[in-house]
Amino acid sequence: MHNPSIDGARHVPAEDAPAKVCGELRYATDLTRPGLLHACLVLSPHGHADVLDIDATEVLALEGVVGVYSHANAPDTPYCRYRILPGQPGCIDDEALFARTVRCVGDRVAAVVATTRHAARTAALRLPVRFRLKDVLLDAEAALADGAPPIHPGGNLVHEFAHAATCDGVPAGTGITMQSDVATQMLHHAALEPHTCLADWDAAGRLTIWSPCQSVYGVRTVVADLLQLPYSRVRVIKVPMGGSFGGKQEAILEPITAFLAMRSRRPVQLTLDREQCVRATMVRPAQRSHVRTVTSRDGRLLELEVDTLLAAGGYASSSPDYAEAMAKKVTRLYRIGRYRHAGRVAYTNTPVAGGMRGWGAPDIATCVEIHLDRVARVHAINPLELRRRNLVAALDVDPMSGMSVGDARVGDCLERGAQAFGWANRFATEPGSGRYRRGVGLACGAHKNGMYRPDSPDSSSMTLKMNEDGSLDLNATIHEVGAGSLPTLRGIVARVLDVPVGHVSAGEADSETSPFDFGCFGSRMTYVCGAAAHAVANELLGLLRRRAAALLGAEPSTLVPRNGHLHAPDGRALSYGEVVVRSRMADGSDLIVTHTYRARSNPGSYSVQFAGVEVDTLTGLVRVTDMVCTVDIGRALDRTRVEGQCRGAIQAGIGSALCEEVRLDEAGRPASGGFRSYHIVNAADMPPVTVVLVEHEGDDGPFGAKSVGEIAAVPTTAAVVNAVNHALGTSLSTLPLTPERILEALDAEHHP
Amino acid sequence: MNLEFILNGRAVRLEAAADARLIDLLREPLGLTGTKEGCGEGECGACTVLVDDRPVNACLLLVMHVAGRSVVTIEGLGSAAAPSTLQQRFIDLGAAQCGFCTPGMLMSATALLWRNPHPTRDDVREAIAGNLCRCTGYDAIIEAVLAAARDGVAP
Structure with a gap:
């Protein structure tokens, strides 16, 4: 295999960067089609109620209104928005296009289709709907209590599990038992682009969907199954996406937009406003975990048990898999004598929960890392030292998955991060006793590289074609989320074949034309799809060498690819374009290959982060003063992009520690408005972040690269919370750490 | 109402509802879709345009308030073929x-x-505190602005 090195210091801007910065890139909300109709959803204002009747008569008479749809005139086949493959385990078909019984505020009751956005919205606001209210269950614990009214006919327990694993290397013994309860809150993904979708139904009976989604094949499966269409009649085209963070990974708006287009026999666009995005898409689930450890006197983790209770919201969606994912992270990070993780997932009358960046890894890291700081305090061990004594090392086998953690360098992350942060001195510095107290915190996190497991494959198919001028077209199911998947894959192909990156084109996913791929999640883009691009480029290079060898009368393996030419040892060379043209003219052969790459490993990805905070004990406000973010990246293919991922992850992680929360009133209503009541960290509050990348080779990613986008989001929240607890001497563990919670904790300290 | 204003340096005259939002006027009849709507309540800054050189949320401004004034949108700064200095630094x-x-x-x-x-x-x-970003953590944006300032030519 031809495997040259790559220069990560060179930033290759995305092809569409000029269009983005000049407002010329067309996002889904910017698209239009002749005869376009606009849809507006009518969402439930109630947390739990039966829909008695909907009287559309008056609304249908309004100017511009062409249709009103609800459970009364739409299919009520239940489906699972999270599905990618038919028959996929873990998918619960419990949601319909329109609810007969609404199960959360924001549940879909009806949709109005009209000729203008304004007409659709006006009519939706006026549609009379009668409800019969039912008891609302907002808390997972209450939903699972004896006698709790069922939210779905089968009861409120969606899923439960218990997993255990033992690690041989840890000595047995007795030690100190400690327990914590850590609660994380519902989060809004807060992609700046609201949820949106455009669908059209043509005279030939074909549905086309333009969506900023993370899986065109997943959307196709859900929509085609629901509307009973052959898969070949549903074409899903990924369009530029204004951010997702997991919020657009499931088929949320596509089924309903497709249905409305099919019924209207015209193109339909559906765009939510920000308040609707908070209520009617999905949130990161609220969960509460009880963490119990037994640690030896020298701080070794003899036992770690976690009991998780997670609120799925009104529909199951990905919550069962999400909760399961939480159980698969800790043993990739620490050597634990005996690990046990039990979990329960409950229906609640809260916004539908689902995957978010990190997929359970930030949630469990937050629980375990906050707890470990308490353990460190009781043992009087430096929190850094406690981690040092328990972290995995390269080539350890994760007892939970049975897979190697690969060339894991989390230990290097810890040491280099501590040095960059000045941990030793800063941790030893007293927080102060005046109004402002300073503290420092650290946290470790583990995640994965793709979805490969010994019992479950992860693969990606790509086609690479060389043109008569030597330029290349990569046809792959790529979902650019803004992180740079397209330029990354183009760069990999360009490097293998040694052509300028501008000579490699790659479009985005289109279910009609691009080969199957699961989609953009599971931290699989670089490690799996990048490796697929590397493999398909190598296969094409092999073919190119054989063709050129025949033309030159040389041995294929002696031909060296350099700057768009194959060079023979005797000094002769052929340009790629010449090989293509001459092959085609000689015997009609073509330079095109399709390769299915099957992942064969899934090493850990790691990040250790350090935070400094200043807490105002008068107001309860926390200022994060600085952070260090280390990532075991393997190899940074484009350092600028990697740093962007790290800083963006930290922006979200600080928010989840301090201020972000979808807060509900006692009836289950989220606070009104969007960013008016849901605060994300702005430029003025964002601290300086030093990024430290631990680079090495030894895993199967392209040029040694591993994932970054999700792992960088894993330890941030815990690092910030630990810093606040260090500053105040508290054990705060209910998130977010609002000023109210901080003042309450300080009060309790003064008046125990 | 009959509305006259300067848009990206050119005089515009058109018929518009006085209570229409500026963002809707820009995006729909005028086709300037570079101005984005992220929240519709003046919190995210995605729809920022300049009115008489000051940044304003186009989702909160009614069109009657731009009568006789100068509006600059993203399309007025540069084009993908010829970006402004600042746009080039962003790239x-x-x-x-x-x-x-x-x-x-x-x-x-x-x-x-x-x-x-x-x-x-x-x-x-401070200047971009009203513009929310979920991707970058702001650092690359701040660096791009400082780099454009160092370039010393008109942004």
């Missing part, structure tokens, strides 16, 4: 990830550089 330094906040971010930053060609890092942070 070079990876300041646009998903790109949805980018037009608004550029408008706020451009207004800053027009009134203060040599801003400090804190000046930049």
Whole structure:
């Protein structure tokens, strides 16, 4: 295999960067089609109620209104928005296009289709709907209590599990038992682009969907199954996406937009406003975990048990898999004598929960890392030292998955991060006793590289074609989320074949034309799809060498690819374009290959982060003063992009520690408005972040690269919370750490 | 109402509902879709445009308030074929990830550089405090603005 090195210091801007910065890139909300109709959803204002009747008569008479749809005139086949493959385990078909019984505020009751956005919205606001209210269950614990009214006919327990694993290397013994309860809150993904979708139904009976989604094949499966269409009649085209963070990974708006287009026999666009995005898409689930450890006197983790209770919201969606994912992270990070993780997932009358960046890894890291700081305090061990004594090392086998953690360098992350942060001195510095107290915190996190497991494959198919001028077209199911998947894959192909990156084109996913791929999640883009691009480029290079060898009368393996030419040892060379043209003219052969790459490993990805905070004990406000973010990246293919991922992850992680929360009133209503009541960290509050990348080779990613986008989001929240607890001497563990919670904790300290 | 104003340096005259939002006028009849709507309540800054050189949320401004004034949108700064200095710095330094906040971010930053060609890092942070970004953590954006200021040519 031809495997040259790559220069990560060179930033290759995305092809569409000029269009983005000049407002010329067309996002889904910017698209239009002749005869376009606009849809507006009518969402439930109630947390739990039966829909008695909907009287559309008056609304249908309004100017511009062409249709009103609800459970009364739409299919009520239940489906699972999270599905990618038919028959996929873990998918619960419990949601319909329109609810007969609404199960959360924001549940879909009806949709109005009209000729203008304004007409659709006006009519939706006026549609009379009668409800019969039912008891609302907002808390997972209450939903699972004896006698709790069922939210779905089968009861409120969606899923439960218990997993255990033992690690041989840890000595047995007795030690100190400690327990914590850590609660994380519902989060809004807060992609700046609201949820949106455009669908059209043509005279030939074909549905086309333009969506900023993370899986065109997943959307196709859900929509085609629901509307009973052959898969070949549903074409899903990924369009530029204004951010997702997991919020657009499931088929949320596509089924309903497709249905409305099919019924209207015209193109339909559906765009939510920000308040609707908070209520009617999905949130990161609220969960509460009880963490119990037994640690030896020298701080070794003899036992770690976690009991998780997670609120799925009104529909199951990905919550069962999400909760399961939480159980698969800790043993990739620490050597634990005996690990046990039990979990329960409950229906609640809260916004539908689902995957978010990190997929359970930030949630469990937050629980375990906050707890470990308490353990460190009781043992009087430096929190850094406690981690040092328990972290995995390269080539350890994760007892939970049975897979190697690969060339894991989390230990290097810890040491280099501590040095960059000045941990030793800063941790030893007293927080102060005046109004402002300073503290420092650290946290470790583990995640994965793709979805490969010994019992479950992860693969990606790509086609690479060389043109008569030597330029290349990569046809792959790529979902650019803004992180740079397209330029990354183009760069990999360009490097293998040694052509300028501008000579490699790659479009985005289109279910009609691009080969199957699961989609953009599971931290699989670089490690799996990048490796697929590397493999398909190598296969094409092999073919190119054989063709050129025949033309030159040389041995294929002696031909060296350099700057768009194959060079023979005797000094002769052929340009790629010449090989293509001459092959085609000689015997009609073509330079095109399709390769299915099957992942064969899934090493850990790691990040250790350090935070400094200043807490105002008068107001309860926390200022994060600085952070260090280390990532075991393997190899940074484009350092600028990697740093962007790290800083963006930290922006979200600080928010989840301090201020972000979808807060509900006692009836289950989220606070009104969007960013008016849901605060994300702005430029003025964002601290300086030093990024430290631990680079090495030894895993199967392209040029040694591993994932970054999700792992960088894993330890941030815990690092910030630990810093606040260090500053105040508290054990705060209910998130977010609002000023109210901080003042309450300080009060309790003064008046125990 | 009969509305007259200057849009990206050119006089515009058209019939518009006085209570229409500026963002809707720009995006629909005028086809300037570079101005993005992220929240519709003046909190995210994605729809920032310049009215008489000051950054304003186009989702909150009614069209009657731009009568007789000068409006600059992202399309007025440069084009993909000929980006402005600041836009070029955004490209070079990876300041646009998903790109949805980018037009608004550029408008706020451009207004800053027009009134203060040599801003400090804190000046930049303050100037874009009303523009939310979920991708970048803001650093690349701030660096791009400072780099454009160092370039010393009109943004």
